[in-house]
Amino acid sequence: MIIAQQKPVKDIAEMINDCQKVLFVGCAGCVTVCLAGGEKETEVLASSLRIMRKLEEKPLETVTFTATRQCDPEYIVALDNLVDGVDAIVSLACGVGVQYLAERFKDKWVVPALDTKFIGGSTVHGVWEEKCGLCGDCVLHRTGGICPIIRCSKSILNGPCGGSQYGKCEISKDVDCAWQLIYDRMTALGKLDKLMEIQPPKDWTKSRDGGPRKAVREDVMID
Amino acid sequence: MKTESKLQQILDSGQFAVTAEIGPPKHSSAEGIRHHAHMLKDYVDATNITDNQTAIVRLSSIAAGVHILDCGIEPIVQMTCRDRNRIAMQSDLMGAYSLGMRNVLCLSGDHQKFGNHPTSKNVYDVDSMQLIQLLRRMRDEKMFFSGEEIKEHEPRFFIGAVANPFADPFEFRVARLEKKVEAGAEFIQTQCIFDMERFERFMEMVRERGIDERVHILAGVTPLKGWRAAKYIQTSVSGMIVPEEMVQRLKNAEDPKKEGVEICIEQIKYIKENVKGVHGVHIMAIAWEEVVPEIVERCGLYPRPKAN
Amino acid sequence: MPCSGTIDHRVIMHAFEDGADGVFVAGCMEGDCHFLKGNIRAKKRVQHVKQILDEIGFGGERLGFYNLSAAQGQRFAEIVKEMTEKILQLGPNPLAKSAGKEGGAA
Numbered sequence: 216m217i218i219a220q221q222k223p224v225k226d227i228a229e230m231i232n233d234c235q236k237v238l239f240v241g242c243a244g245c246v247t248v249c250l251a252g253g254e255k256e257t258e259v260l261a262s263s264l265r266i267m268r269k270l271e272e273k274p275l276e277t278v279t280f281t282a283t284r285q286c287d288p289e290y291i292v293a294l295d296n297l298v299d300g301v302d303a304i305v306s307l308a309c310g311v312g313v314q315y316l317a318e319r320f321k322d323k324w325v326v327p328a329l330d331t332k333f334i335g336g337s338t339v340h341g342v343w344e345e346k347c348g349l350c351g352d353c354v355l356h357r358t359g360g361i362c363p364i365i366r367c368s369k370s371i372l373n374g375p376c377g378g379s380q381y382g383k384c385e386i387s388k389d390v391d392c393a394w395q396l397i398y399d400r401m402t403a404l405g406k407l408d409k410l411m412e413i414q415p416p417k418d419w420t421k422s423r424d425g426g427p428r429k430a431v432r433e434d435v436m437i438d
Numbered sequence: 439m440k441t442e443s444k445l446q447q448i449l450d451s452g453q454f455a456v457t458a459e460i461g462p463p464k465h466s467s468a469e470g471i472r473h474h475a476h477m478l479k480d481y482v483d484a485t486n487i488t489d490n491q492t493a494i495v496r497l498s499s500i501a502a503g504v505h506i507l508d509c510g511i512e513p514i515v516q517m518t519c520r521d522r523n524r525i526a527m528q529s530d531l532m533g534a535y536s537l538g539m540r541n542v543l544c545l546s547g548d549h550q551k552f553g554n555h556p557t558s559k560n561v562y563d564v565d566s567m568q569l570i571q572l573l574r575r576m577r578d579e580k581m582f583f584s585g586e587e588i589k590e591h592e593p594r595f596f597i598g599a600v601a602n603p604f605a606d607p608f609e610f611r612v613a614r615l616e617k618k619v620e621a622g623a624e625f626i627q628t629q630c631i632f633d634m635e636r637f638e639r640f641m642e643m644v645r646e647r648g649i650d651e652r653v654h655i656l657a658g659v660t661p662l663k664g665w666r667a668a669k670y671i672q673t674s675v676s677g678m679i680v681p682e683e684m685v686q687r688l689k690n691a692e693d694p695k696k697e698g699v700e701i702c703i704e705q706i707k708y709i710k711e712n713v714k715g716v717h718g719v720h721i722m723a724i725a726w727e728e729v730v731p732e733i734v735e736r737c738g739l740y741p742r743p744k745a746n
Numbered sequence: 747m748p749c750s751g752t753i754d755h756r757v758i759m760h761a762f763e764d765g766a767d768g769v770f771v772a773g774c775m776e777g778d779c780h781f782l783k784g785n786i787r788a789k790k791r792v793q794h795v796k797q798i799l800d801e802i803g804f805g806g807e808r809l810g811f812y813n814l815s816a817a818q819g820q821r822f823a824e825i826v827k828e829m830t831e832k833i834l835q836l837g838p839n840p841l842a843k844s845a846g847k848e849g850g851a852a
Contacts, residue, residue: 224801255756259798262759267802269841368549369519369560373567373617375610376546377602377629378676385676386549398607411613413571413621416524416564416583 216245216336217309218343219252219329224263227305230326231264234275234302239328240294240316241281242308249343251329252307254281260307260328285312291319298323333365351421351428357409358393359400364417366393372414439578443540443596444512444745445484449625449654454710455718456739457514457627457656458730459486460506462497468505471497474727475509481734482511483742484541486627486720489516493553500534507538514598515539518547523563524572524583531573535593543598543627544569566599567621573597574622599623601655603640604633605677612643619653626653627720630660631705632671633679641713650715657709658720661702661729664694699729706737750774751784758795758809765842768833770810770825778815785813807836 221227231237239261247253261277268275278297283290285308294316298304303324306313310331317325333345348364354372355362364370368386375394378385382395401407419425440446448455458481460474471487478485485506489499503513515534517527531542546566550558564572564583572583573595580592599618603611615626631637637657644650662668665688672680684701691697706719719739723730734740747753750773761769771792773785789811796806810829814821 224798255754259755259759262756262763263798263802266759266763266799266804266841270803369546369565370562371546371565371567373565373614375605375607375614376566377600377605378546378548379605379607380677381606383676386551392606395607398610407613410610411617411620413567413617416568416572419563 216248216334217311217331218249218333218335218345219246219309219331220249221251221256221260221307221329222327224260224267227260227326227328228264228267231275231303231305231324234324236276236278236301237261237264238278238280238294238297238301238304240285240291240304240306240308240312241279242285242306242312243281244284244286244308244312246308246329249337250341252309257281257307260305282308282312284308285315288315288319291315294319349422350417350419351425352418354414357414358397359404359406361393361397361400363393363397366391366396370417372417439594441540441577441594441596443484445514445541446596446624447745448483448743449717451743453743454739455483455654455656456481456734456742457484457486457718457720458482458727459488459720459722459724460502460727461488461491461724462499462502464494464496466497468497468502471502471505472509475506475511477727478730479510480742481731481740482721483718483745484512484514486514486516486543486722488724489518489545489547490521490553491724492548493520493550493555495554500530500537500539503534503539504537512541513539514541514543516543516545517569518545519562519565519569520547520550520560523561527564527569528576528583531595532593535595540594540596541598542573542595543600544573544623545600567618570597570599570618570623571621578622596625597623598625598627600629601626602629602677603631603637604629604679608636608640612640612647612649615644615653616647616649619649623653626655628655628658629677630658630722631709632668632684633681634705634708636679637709638713641715645715650717654717655715656718656720657706657713657716658722659702659705659709660722660724661726661733662688662698663726664698665689667698699733702733703736706733706739710737749779749781749784750788751779751781751786753788753791755791755795755798758792759798762799762804762808762839763841765839766808767836767839768808768810768829770812770829772812772814772822772825775813775815789813804840805836808833808839 239257241254241257242252257279261279265275298320304316305326305328306316307328313327334347335343335345337343345365348362350364363372368384379392382392384390384392401410458478463470487499487502490496499516503515506513544566550556550560574597575581577594580588601615665685668680668685668688671678688694688697709716721730753771758769773788779785792811796809799806812825
C-alpha cells in the first residue's frame with residue numbers, strides 16, 4: 216500500500232494561513248492503514264489547527280469528511296456539497312488523492328497534509344517499510360521475492376556490491392543488504408545458480424523514466 | 439582480444455604488474471595531479487584515477503587521465519555507475535578513448551550519502567556487471583549498449599573490475615568474481631587487504647575455480663599513516679576488515695608512518711611469495727602518493743618493465 | 747471506559763477545545779491490565795497527544811497520565827491534588843480568552 220506521513224502541523228498551518236474556512240478530507244484507503252490520514256487523524260488535525268489558530272486569535276472554521284478513497288472520481292462527488300464557502304481543502308490522502316481533489320475543485324486551493332513516502336507494508340504494528348520499486352517490470356521471481364530495485368540502495372541487478380557487510384547495506388546499519396537476503400533466500404531454495412546468470416540492464420521506460428504511466432482494462436470499459 | 443593497453447601487455451606477458459592510484463583534487467587545477475604523475479611515472483605500469491570517490495565531487499577521472507597521460511603514465515579510468523546513465527557512459531568513454539585512454543575500471547560506486555552532495559539523485563541506470571559486459575561487447579562486437587552497430591573506431595578498452603574479499607556474503611564473493619569474468623572483465627583490482635588470512639582463503643577458492651587463469655588479479659594494498667586511519671577504516675568503512683593487531687601495531691609504533699610503510703611492504707612481499715594466482719599489486723596511497731616509489735623499490739619491483 | 751487503552755486522541759483534544767483547564771488519564775498499574783497492554787497503549791497515546799499539544803503551542807503540561815489501581819483511593823486523591831496545583835499554576839485554558847469569537851467545528 217501507499218505509505219504516507221503527516222507533514223509537521225506548522226507547515227500545514229502555514230499553507231492555510233490566510234484561510235478562514237477549511238475543509239479537511241481524510242481517506243479510508245491506504246492512509247488509514249498507515250495511520251496518517253484516516254478519519255481519526257483528520258479530526259485530530261482539524262482540532263489541532265482550530266486550537267492553534269484560536270491561540271493566534273485568528274479562528275479557523277473547519278469541516279471534516281473522510282472519503283472511502285480519494286483516488287476514484289465517484290467517491291469524491293460527495294464533497295460537492297461541502298466545498299461552498301470553503302477557502303481551502305486540506306487533503307489527508309496520498310499525492311493521488313490531493314490531485315483528484317484539485318482536479319475536481321479547480322477553483323479551490325487544495326493542499327497536501329501528507330508527504331507520500333513509498334509503497335510498502337507493515338512489519339510490526341507501527342512500522343512500515345518500503346518494499347516495491349515500482350519499476351513496472353517485476354523481477355521478483357529472479358531474486359527470491361526480494362526487490363533489488365528498491366531494497367538495494369543502488370538498484371543493482373547483479374549484486375551484491377562491495378559495500379555489503381554483516382548483512383547490512385553500506386548506507387546504514389539499519390538497512391539490510393537486499394542482496395544478502397536474496398543470496399540467503401536463493402540458497403535456501405536451491406536456486407543459487409540462477410544468480411550466476413547476468414541480468415541485462417533494466418528497461419527503465421516501464422518505470423518512471425518512460426513518463427507518466429497508464430494501465431487499461433479495455434474489457435471493463437463500457438462508457 | 440588484444441588492446442593497445444600497456445597494462446594488458448605487461449600482465450599478459452606474465453610479469454608482476456604494479457598499479458597505483460591518484461585522487462583528483464576538489465578544484466579545477468591539475469597541478470597536483472601532474473606532480474603526482476611525475477613522481478609515480480617510473481614506479482608503476484598504470485595508474486587509476488578515481489571517479490568522484492566516496493561521492494565527493496572532484497575533477498573528473500577522464501580529464502585527470504588526460505593530464506597524467508601527458509606526464510607519461512598510462513591511466514586507468516574509473517567509471518562508477520552512480521553518476522552517469524548508459525548514454526553518458528558510452529559518450530564519456532568514447533571521448534576518453536579518443537584522448538588516448540586504454541584502460542577502464544568498472545565499479546558500482548559509493549552511495550552518494552557518503553559524499554558532499556548527499557541530496558543529489560543517483561543514477562545506477564546500469565550496474566557494474568552490465569557495464570563490464572556491454573563495454574566488452576562494444577569492443578569485441580562493435581555494438582553500442584543498445585545493440586546498434588558502431589560503424590567504425592569502436593573503443594577498445596582493457597576492461598577491469600573490482601573484487602572485495604572482505605565484504606559479505608563471503609562464499610558468494612568468488613562466485614560474483616567469476617560472474618564478472620564471464621561478463622568480460624580482464625583484470626581485477628581487489629579492495630585493500632589488511633586481513634591476509636581472509637584474502638588467502640579467497641584466493642584458494644579463486645584457484646579452485648580456475649579463475650586466476652582467466653583473469654589478472656591485482657592485490658590491493660594501502661599504507662596506513664597511523665592507528666587512527668586504521669581504526670577509521672576498521673569501524674566506519676563498509677566492506678573493509680582491519681584486524682585489531684594491525685591497529686595495535688601502529689599504535690605501539692615509534693614512527694607510525696614508517697611502520698605503515700613497513701606493513702605495506704611486508705604485505706606485498708608476502709603476497710608475491712606465498713599467494714598464488716595474484717598477478718600484480720595495486721597500491722592505493724591516496725593523499726600519500728609520495729610513499730609509493732619507496733614501497734615499489736623496497737619490494738624489488740623497480741625498475742618497471744618497458745612495454746613495447 | 748472499560749480500559750484506559752480505549753482513550754482516543756480526539757476525546758482529549760476536544761476536552762481542551764471545549765475549555766478544560768487540565769485533563770488526566772488514569773490507567774491501571776503496569777502489569778495489571780486486564781486487557782494486557784491497554785494501559786501501555788494509553789500511556790503512549792497520551793504522550794503523543796502531549797507532543798501534539800506542544801507542537802501547536804497549547805502546551806502538553808495540562809495533560810497527565812497516571813497509573814493507579816481502583817483500590818488506591820489515597821493515591822487518587824494525591825494525583826488530583828498534584829494536578830490541580832499544577833493547573834492552578836498554569837492558569838486557565840488559554841483558549842478561554844478567545845471564547846465568543848467565531849470559529850469551531852462544523
